[in-house]
Amino acid sequence: MRQGEAVSARITSLDWAALEDELNDFGAARMPNLLGADECAALREMYGETNGRTGTTPTSERFRSRIVMARHGFGQGEYQYFAYPLPSLVAELREAFYAPLRDIAHRWYKAMGIDTRYPPTHRAYLAQCHDAGQRRPTPLLLRYEAGDYNCLHQDLYGEHVFPLQVAILLSQPGEDFTGGEFVLTEQRPRMQSRAEVVPLTRGDAVVFAVHHRPVNGTRGVYRVNMRHGVSRVRSGHRLTLGVILHDAT
Numbered sequence: 001m002r003q004g005e006a007v008s009a010r011i012t013s014l015d016w017a018a019l020e021d022e023l024n025d026f027g028a029a030r031m032p033n034l035l036g037a038d039e040c041a042a043l044r045e046m047y048g049e050t051n052g053r054t055g056t057t058p059t060s061e062r063f064r065s066r067i068v069m070a071r072h073g074f075g076q077g078e079y080q081y082f083a084y085p086l087p088s089l090v091a092e093l094r095e096a097f098y099a100p101l102r103d104i105a106h107r108w109y110k111a112m113g114i115d116t117r118y119p120p121t122h123r124a125y126l127a128q129c130h131d132a133g134q135r136r137p138t139p140l141l142l143r144y145e146a147g148d149y150n151c152l153h154q155d156l157y158g159e160h161v162f163p164l165q166v167a168i169l170l171s172q173p174g175e176d177f178t179g180g181e182f183v184l185t186e187q188r189p190r191m192q193s194r195a196e197v198v199p200l201t202r203g204d205a206v207v208f209a210v211h212h213r214p215v216n217g218t219r220g221v222y223r224v225n226m227r228h229g230v231s232r233v234r235s236g237h238r239l240t241l242g243v244i245l246h247d248a249t
Contacts, residue, residue, distance in 0.1 A: 007089065008096035010034060016100045019207065023104065023164075027226050028184050028198050028208035035203040039089060040170040044239045046087065047080065047141050062087065064136060069150065075229070077148035079242075081140045090139050093166070093243050098122035101164045101207065101245070108163060111214040111221045118162070122245065125162070129247040134158040138244035141170075144180055144233045152185055152227035154211050157248035165210050166243040172202040177236030182206060187225040188215070197231075210244075 014031060022029035035043075048059030058066045064083035069075045082090060102118045109116055119125050129135070138157060142150070155165060171177055184196040198206045209226040230238075 007035070007039075007092050011093075011096040011100070014100075016104075020104050020107075023207065023209070023213070026184075026196055027186055027213050027224075028196060028206055030198055030200065031205040031207065032201075033203050034205040035168055035170075037202065040168075040202050043087075043089070043141065043241055044170050047143055047239060058083075069148075073151070074153065075149045075151040077142065077144040077150060077230075077233075079140050079142040081248075082137055084137050086137060086139060090241070090243070093168075093241075094139060094245060095122050097166055097207075097243060098125065098245055101162070105163050108214050112212075112223055125245070126247060129158070129160045132159055134160055134247040134249050136248040138242075138246065138248050140242045140244075142230075142240045142242060144177070144230065144238040146233055146235050148230075148238075149180075149232045150230040152183070152229040154227055155242075155244050156211065157244075157246060160246050161211060162245040163210050163213070164207055165245060166205050166207050168205040168241040168243070169200040169202055170239040170241055171237065173200070175236075176202075177233055177238040179232050179234035180238040181231045182228070183231055184208060184226060184228050187227070189222060189224075 019029040019031070046062060056066050056068060058064065058080055062083060063080040066078060066080045068078045105118060119128065134157065138155070167182065182198045182200055184198065186194045186196070188194065200206060208228060212223045212225050214221045215224050
């Protein structure tokens with residue numbers, strides 16, 4: 001990360017060819033030091049006090065809903081979805097990631113024989129989501145403390161699903177928390193599932209497959225089903241920003 005540089009410029013300057021190679025090989029790719037310490041702190045502070053685990057009221061008007069995972073069998077911990085208008089940094093991240101990820105999505109879909117194509121701008125894509133009834137914003141902050149974890153899952157939310165999303169770790173491992181590794185699993189046809197752990201430090205981002213991805217096999221390209229989650233936090237507090245590009249019903 002270059003100090004003072006706009007986040008959109010940081011994203012544009014990433015080595016997207018190398019990131020795509022890593023995505024093709026493992027279903028996820030790490031982007032070190034995407035956000036600075038001050039940006040991470042500002043996002044963490046947005047979460048606010050949780051007032052215990054029983055309430056579901058958002059901690060401020062900047063959020064549309066608050067989810068306590070244990071109430072839904074999602075794991076332990078909680079998260080809050082941002083309301084529109086999104087904080088400027090979150091909106092900039094979402095918009096800047098769309099163009100390079102759109103190009104990768106088109107290559108993945110071509111390989112898998114899927115006809116879906118995405119419009120040139122994220123605003124136009126959100127208009128498609130909203131026309132289909134998916135009008136609720138999906139970027140979110142996730143908060144974990146000792147003993148919390150996130151079960152393996154997929155963030156689908158409706159008919160329109162963008163195939164790639166981003167998570168950014170806002171806390172420092174070893175200082176703010178221990179444990180809490182980001183985990184992916186890949187369910188391969190007629191084979192045992194494969195797990196991938198992506199090591200992250202504060203400010204690192206990881207881009208990963210939402211649902212499925214293409215894999216080259218002996219008989220051509222096939223689809224593998226992907227899920228992601230977070231292992232048990234052993235101590236401290238862990239906060240993450242999730243940047244999902246489709247909206248929810």
